[in-house]
Amino acid sequence: MQYTDKVMKEFTKPKNQGEMEDYDGLGRVGSAVCGDVMEIYIKISKNKEGKEIIKDIKFKTFGCTSAIASSSMLTQMVKGKTIEEAEKITKQNVVDELGGLPPIKIHCSVLATDALKSAIDDYKKKKKLN
Amino acid sequence: MKRIYLDHSAATPVDKEVLKAMNPYFKKDYGNASSIHYFGRTAGTAVEQARKIIAGKLNAETDEIIFTSGGTESNNLAVKGIAFEKKKGHIITSKIEHDCVLNACKWLETQGFEVTYLDVDKEGIVNIEQLKKSIKNSTILVSIMHANNETGVIQPIEEIGKICREREVLFHTDACQSFTKENIDVKKMNLDLVTINSHKIYGPKGAGALFIRRGVTLTPLLHGGGQEKKLRSGTINVSGIVGFRKAVEINHKLDYIKKLRDYLINRIEKEIPNVRLNGHRTKRLCNNVNFSFKFVEGESILMMLDKEKISVSTGSACSSDSLEPSHVLVSMGVPIALAHGSIRFSLGKDNTKEEIDYTIDKLKIIIKKLRDLSPLKEEDYAVHR
Numbered sequence: 001m002q003y004t005d006k007v008m009k010e011f012t013k014p015k016n017q018g019e020m021e022d023y024d025g026l027g028r029v030g031s032a033v034c035g036d037v038m039e040i041y042i043k044i045s046k047n048k049e050g051k052e053i054i055k056d057i058k059f060k061t062f063g064c065t066s067a068i069a070s071s072s073m074l075t076q077m078v079k080g081k082t083i084e085e086a087e088k089i090t091k092q093n094v095v096d097e098l099g100g101l102p103p104i105k106i107h108c109s110v111l112a113t114d115a116l117k118s119a120i121d122d123y124k125k126k127k128k129l130n
Numbered sequence: 131m132k133r134i135y136l137d138h139s140a141a142t143p144v145d146k147e148v149l150k151a152m153n154p155y156f157k158k159d160y161g162n163a164s165s166i167h168y169f170g171r172t173a174g175t176a177v178e179q180a181r182k183i184i185a186g187k188l189n190a191e192t193d194e195i196i197f198t199s200g201g202t203e204s205n206n207l208a209v210k211g212i213a214f215e216k217k218k219g220h221i222i223t224s225k226i227e228h229d230c231v232l233n234a235c236k237w238l239e240t241q242g243f244e245v246t247y248l249d250v251d252k253e254g255i256v257n258i259e260q261l262k263k264s265i266k267n268s269t270i271l272v273s274i275m276h277a278n279n280e281t282g283v284i285q286p287i288e289e290i291g292k293i294c295r296e297r298e299v300l301f302h303t304d305a306c307q308s309f310t311k312e313n314i315d316v317k318k319m320n321l322d323l324v325t326i327n328s329h330k331i332y333g334p335k336g337a338g339a340l341f342i343r344r345g346v347t348l349t350p351l352l353h354g355g356g357q358e359k360k361l362r363s364g365t366i367n368v369s370g371i372v373g374f375r376k377a378v379e380i381n382h383k384l385d386y387i388k389k390l391r392d393y394l395i396n397r398i399e400k401e402i403p404n405v406r407l408n409g410h411r412t413k414r415l416c417n418n419v420n421f422s423f424k425f426v427e428g429e430s431i432l433m434m435l436d437k438e439k440i441s442v443s444t445g446s447a448c449s450s451d452s453l454e455p456s457h458v459l460v461s462m463g464v465p466i467a468l469a470h471g472s473i474r475f476s477l478g479k480d481n482t483k484e485e486i487d488y489t490i491d492k493l494k495i496i497i498k499k500l501r502d503l504s505p506l507k508e509e510d511y512a513v514h515r
Contacts, residue, residue, distance in 0.1 A: 008437070012437055014503065028505065032510045033467055035446065035455065037505055039505040060504060061503060061505065062505060063430070064427055
């Protein structure tokens with residue numbers, strides 16, 4: 001099993017790690033029993049065209065190398081993007097951006113897209129309530 | 131700092147004395163040990179000398195040692211060889227055996243054999259009362275490892291041997307991890323079959339042996355030229371066996387390794403919070419340290435240590451193809467989330483205190499870094515047993 005240099009770089013020097021206090025949406029997926037848990041915090045604002053964008057994003061991950069690397073990668077891919085654009089990003093996009101992952105890792109460890117979806121849903125739900 | 135190797139339970143470096151002993155058997159004395167000419171006799175003599183030395187280490191008779199390709203083959207020959215010989219019956223083993231014993235037993239179940247997998251307690255020791263209750267008239271074999279490969283926990287094989295002898299059941303033990311580290315006396319311990327191998331004791335890969343007590347008959351797995359008393363056909367691995375023998379004779383520095391082990395355990399427990407030593411504290415091999423680090427995942431720790439040029443292994447699911455965490459730790463009742471965060475450090479005679487200090491310094495930084503990254507909290511462990 002070999003990780004790409006890109007994976008190792010994201011793993012050892014992850015970007016956007018941490019928590020956010022005044023977040024607009026929070027998503028948490030996975031379980032400690034399965035060996036992967038991911039949390040994604042998003043802050044939403046509007047761009048010049050009035051579209052909602054992910055202004056800031058943070059993550060926390062318990063998991064293996066590829067889980068951490070893919071979390072870091074996804075946060076960089078969606079930061080500054082509109083919600084619409086962010087929702088279109090697939091697991092495969094993240095894997096491609098990392099230069100590939102060992103096949104067995106793809107299903108279990110690339111939970112980041114699910115966590116992001118959950119964070120966006122959380123934001124939409126809250127917006128409705130307000 | 132050069133690379134630090136702390137994975138001696140997986141493989142050891144070949145000792146320079148071992149390599150020196152093996153050398154002539156590649157280019158000079160390269161004969162087939164079964165040939166009767168000069169080259170054959172030279173090779174054959176070397177193999178027989180090795181057999182004598184290795185038998186002596188087990189307090190066995192020379193003709194009770196069969197050379198094989200290693201632990202997996204010896205374990206398969208013992209378990210399946212007895213099963214094929216008896217044709218039907220009941221086998222008792224434990225839940226923490228190496229995969230080669232467990233998978234041989236699982237396969238035998240598909241062939242009509244019945245298998246009991248004994249439980250272990252929270253310190254990793256086989257349930258002796260359950261063993262006693264499990265033996266029945268149809269029991270043909272008990273196979274319990276001497277020391278576990280993940281936790282280093284040592285099983286009471288002398289006690290098990292006594293029970294098996296009294297109940298007239300054959301007893302096999304996989305001693306791959308314990309051979310040369312723990313005393314093994316096949317007579318005193320009432321052992322009928324013992325698996326040992328070379329590459330865990332500074333010998334080459336591809337050499338192993340099975341002790342088969344006189345009078346115990348088994349069906350071979352390999353048919354061919356009839357080498358090794360017809361029990362293991364195939365050209366004899368002369369250089370490997372010579373290396374295996376030399377590996378038995380070198381100084382294994384057991385007391386030195388044990389001190390390093392205790393130093394590593396003490397410093398981790400003192401300097402890193404939320405850790406758990408897996409396996410019995412004293413009934414464990416002199417070179418094994420196995421810790422679970424709460425809130426972090428083992429493969430991540432392993433890869434971060436690897437980046438710092440330190441090689442260890444993990445019981446995390448993410449390091450295996452099965453995606454299940456270590457069956458050994460789970461059988462001991464280690465919570466699954468903690469089993470995912472386990473790291474095995476297995477020491478060797480050439481490790482130094484400086485290497486251990488360096489490892490702990492890096493480990494502390496890595497655990498802190500991964501914990502900062504982790505969303506897990508204490509309550510995640512309360513919910514998930």
